[in-house]
Amino acid sequence: MSDPVSPSFDAETEAEAELEPEPGEDPSATDAEPGRTGAHSVVAALENAGAEAMFGVQGGAIMPVYDALYDSDLRHVMMAHEQAAAHAADAYGIVSGTPGVCLATSGPGATNLVTGIADADMDSDPMVALTGQVPTDFVGNDAFQETDTTGVTAPITKTNYFADHADTVGDTVGEAFAYAAAGRPGPTLVDLPKDVTQDETAVEPGDATVPDTYDPQTEADDEAVAEAARRLERAEKPVVLVGGGVIKGDATEELRAFAREYEIPVATSMPAVGAFPEDDDLSLEMVGMHGTGYANMATTHCDVMLAVGTRFDDRLTGGVDTFAPEAEVLHVDIDPAEISKNVTADVALIGDAATVLDQLDAEMERAPDCREWRSQCWTWKSEYPMDYATPDDEPLKPQFVVEAFDEATGDDTIVTTGVGQHQMWAVQYWTYTEPRTWVSSHGLGTMGYGLPAAIGAKFAADDDQQVVCFEGDGSFLMTMQELSVAVRENLDITVAVLNNEYIGMVRQWQDAFYDGRHSASEYNWCPEFEPLAEAFGAQGFTVSDYDEVADTVEAALAYDGPSVVDVRIDPAENVYPMVPSGGANGKFALSEDQL
Template sequence: MSERSAVTEGATEERTVTSGADAVVAALETAGVEHVFGVQGGAIMPVYDAFYDAALTHVTMAHEQAAAHAADAYGVVSGDPGVCMATSGPGATNLVTGLADADMDSDPVLALTGQVPSNVVGNDAFQETDTTGITRPVTKANFFADDADAVGDTVGEAFTLARDGRPGPTVVDLPKDITLNDTDRAPDQPEHSENFEVPGAADDEAVTAAAEALANADCPVILSGGGVVKGEAWDEIRSFAVEYGVPVVTTMPGLGSFPEDHTLAMEVAGMHGTGYANMALQHSDVMLAVGTRFDDRLTGGVETFAPEADIVHVDIDPAEISKNVRATHPLVGDAATVLDQLHDAMPRAPDASEWREQCQTWKSEYSMDYEMPANEPLKPQFVVEAVDKLTPDDTVVTTGVGQHQMWAFQYWTFTEPRTWVSSHGLGTMGYGLPAAIGARFAAADKPVVCFEGDGSFLMTLQELAVAVREHLDITVIVLNNEYVGMVRQWQDAFFEGRHVASEYSWVPDLATLAGAFGARGFRLDDYDETEATLQSALDYDGPSVVDAHVDSEEDVYPMVPSGGDNAKFAMNEDQLEEL
């Protein structure tokens, strides 16, 4: 019997609250939480004891960082906050990387951390850290619980704050005496803080001016960011683009917000985005940017980004407006609501037929191609495309960070939202496997595929034990090039080929290692074996790992040098040397 079923069988329909720990668990149940990812420990033990008869599933992870990543991915796929737990001290600090990751990507996560008893806080007690102080810079909000009667409502408030408005991680730090103390105060339905307001519609006059600018554009483009997915505005963005004939570029977090098989799709822009997406942004005269923070990996040098474009910037967070790129028409509000406002305010469609033709020309001129010489090793791009062909459109793809992440978004065709789960702003290696575990619990019957690199996979591969224990049907494809590939690529390009601490020829046989964990391991070396090997891994009812040995010299292109002009991208190594 798995841990999952053992906990669920003991669940009760309604909890009687007798302690602070009971109130914490009751708050989660009241909020509709179904899964919690965590690691047990001393200071959090009273809360774990209250899980004994809880109406939810606890998934014990092998490491707290992985618990945070699993909760993050759960939130990305489901739209509801993922919940993670850890004890005090090292348990809480091990969560920090995952919380920082969720904060950068605006992913909804609630973290519950144990803390030493209140009367010894500040005395350097065993496994004490200042959790609220440490996590304050990387969370949307955090709380130090100091009252057993109020702790349930505090947890409920933290849950709603993680989800509503611009999502993000929240923390509730739980001193052991507070969770042990008596209380009969059952938590209410979770509510917002009185000081928190969720923006809805944008200013009508600003919307009218923005709509007029879009209607008068000769070269309009939509930039669809991660906020379109967070705000579930994908139908509105598609409706607007199709009705008014506006090409759509996405950011990496915005993958799936607009179907990449649509004729208006220009795919992802930025450092390793498509050449045609970057050309569309750089030559636009009006850009409707929705739910994006214009980070440096998207814009390159801000001074050269879309130099002739008026920017219509839609974002739920006013702090993002004109933070990196000046907004000509700032529209603060919910993405779906503001897009409906713009749709209604449009006086006419822009006369952009020649522009659309130009965008199609760029697609042909800068197509995403790669060579497959018979005398060279397996190409990673081919492996990604092969997995895509063997899986349905609603497959959830998670990745670690590195070259494999770039190849995954470049050569997989994303047509549905909430199917791309990756670490964007923080760039956390090792994110892929624990993310696949979290995604598996949130994805219902959808297939879950994880792309990892050999270096990235090594950072969290202990979570294979969790996937085996829980009988999780996930397929991990390790694009193994025996390097930390992106570091090696930059060393070749900018450090005269000096490979320092980037060669990973010492990595173990990952297929054999997968078998040691109880997963099914496969090794892939040749083109002729690719389809059969991948299909066997996908068909296996449980966790499988494909150790795909790919060309160690293959680089990711297109590429814009850091801080460069996005219109001056390199399609190969020779072009990069000329920039």
């Protein structure tokens, strides 16, 4: 009698037969490449999307992604703090126009990104945050370094994702990248549990695409365009108000052509600085709380306002009831939620800024007859010049320093700043002629933004493009550890610390509105910034006299690597013009006694 066939043998044989590939079939299409994980799919998705550089801090839960990066050509910049990683990615996105990427581990790594994510959200900057997370089975158990990252960041992201499988994580990251840049840009986040990034997968991520359900309107309604054109044609005192959406939407060429074709004066919000050349006769420069007197007068007295890509925030409008009280408002924005949110629109033009400006241009039959209005705007320029005094018996004025750096650098120089008085002097006294050269924190107003932003901007800039960072002493202290990154990477950036030994804007408000009671605003305990810079390995300078400024600026810019200039400025100097919070833009103050 022959031996019976073993059932286990039959099962093994059958299983082996099932695993045999069909003739012509690629075995790799069904089997995972040995060692290929969800983390490799994350990296492949970024490569497919066209990412080039990213900024982050290593840690336990994000470690699989960093291990996959080891074999990638993607440039990773290790930052000293996660908040700085987010700011660097934000600035990279502003300058490049493509999403910046930041990475952090779970728990405190993810929460340290929150300030930078919120900053990008307020300013509609394209950014992708990738955060490590505890393994899926541990989620909800208060595991070591666990945080509900998607819950924490839901209010401050365009959208966020919790990755749940190694097979799909790559496409999720690709979608997050595409979505961050589409329509109205903004930050997205993908939370990556460690088991998802460690598990093996045979699935290759596809191209980065937005969700099928996302289809922002790009062309404005034809009837609305016609109505807006007719109102512009009969305007006697028109103004174009430019918001940051013009730069985000790459609509600066269309804006410039439209304004010049119809000879309409142009005012910009702070995020839009550089969208229209400030040396153009039609430029009124920045409007709002610390805008020029002539921009605030023009927007107050105009009869038709073409507002493009602006959300009409309170620092722009002052009191909404007194903002452009005589104007018909024609509001162009790709986000319908912004229409009539703060300022009521008489005509809503929902669509992409460049497309809608082209539509308006095609519809316009003639330019408005506004020669007298342009003459009035030029008169206001002469009545309210942006000048300042430099008495010999007073310390160095910060405006002089900003102008000295501007004169010594090219038109395409990128300026980054922290937040405070130095930010206002940098935007007021530098002449901006190109888009994506002004990089700052607007809606969130984040102190410490300037130095990490300079690092991100430098990685996005052209090889021969200079980067100058203006910081205040208080703002610089918040992220100065990133000098170590600038030195390690040998980045040719120049930091000018406008040092008045105060949180200057707070001190200015305390003098104006709190009877000069300087509660917690004095910073006379700051370190010496020149030796501090040199301790990091950067080149340090100190300047306090007018006759030292030109040579110091030249030396700092000429240094091949990061340099820091400690500029000892007049501690009593204030930022003017100034519109008190909630005040009328047309009643701006030029001195403290006018507040």
